[in-house]
Amino acid sequence: MLGLYKKLNKIILEWTRSHQEIDDLVESRTGALALYSELASKQPFKPEQDTQRLLQTFCESLIDYTASAHFQLYRHIDENRERRQPIQTIADEVYPNISDITQQILDFNDKYDCEDHCGDFSHLANDLSQLGEKLADRIELEDRLITVLAAPRSHN
Numbered sequence: 001m002l003g004l005y006k007k008l009n010k011i012i013l014e015w016t017r018s019h020q021e022i023d024d025l026v027e028s029r030t031g032a033l034a035l036y037s038e039l040a041s042k043q044p045f046k047p048e049q050d051t052q053r054l055l056q057t058f059c060e061s062l063i064d065y066t067a068s069a070h071f072q073l074y075r076h077i078d079e080n081r082e083r084r085q086p087i088q089t090i091a092d093e094v095y096p097n098i099s100d101i102t103q104q105i106l107d108f109n110d111k112y113d114c115e116d117h118c119g120d121f122s123h124l125a126n127d128l129s130q131l132g133e134k135l136a137d138r139i140e141l142e143d144r145l146i147t148v149l150a151a152p153r154s155h156n
Contacts, residue, residue, distance in 0.1 A: 021072040021073070022146055022149060025069055025142070025146075028064055028065040028069075029065050029139065029142075033135070035057060035058040035061050036131075036132065036135070038054060039055060039058050039128065040128055042054065044125070046121065055118060055124075059113035060113070062108070062109060063113075066105050073146075074091075077091040078095075086151075090145050094141040097137070097138075097141055098141050101134045102138075104130075104131070111127065
């Protein structure tokens with residue numbers, strides 16, 4: 001009976017941890033999207049200090065979200081610690097695209113994460129629009145994985 005109790009307790013702890021990680025990811029993502037919307041509303045972009053600060057804050061939030069996704073979702077799968085086949089199948093489908101989008105996020109950050117010395121916003125509207133499309137794609141892919149991760153586990 002004690003063995004069954006320990007197994008059940010382990011399952012509950014894993015499930016709780018998994019759901020907390022998903023909640024943390026969604027919260028990080030929501031914050032980045034809110035800043036994206038706020039920044040997009042500043043068009044046409046002018047090299048003003050308020051816009052520079054908002055762009056800097058957005059870049060930081062975007063990287064935090066990207067890192068959160070990696071550490072909350074993908075690392076576990078990437079290290080081959082996921083044994084549930086439905087999760088592994090979805091991860092194999094979505095991870096290459098998510099990885100490509102991650103690189104585009106990093107490229108955007110490298111271009112615009114410049115603290116108080118950004119002055120060239122001539123491509124920001126276009127770059128932000130393209131980034132928005134990629135973020136929408138990424139969210140759709142992440143949500144496919146989250147749906148499977150959040151599903152009740154079947155234990156035999």
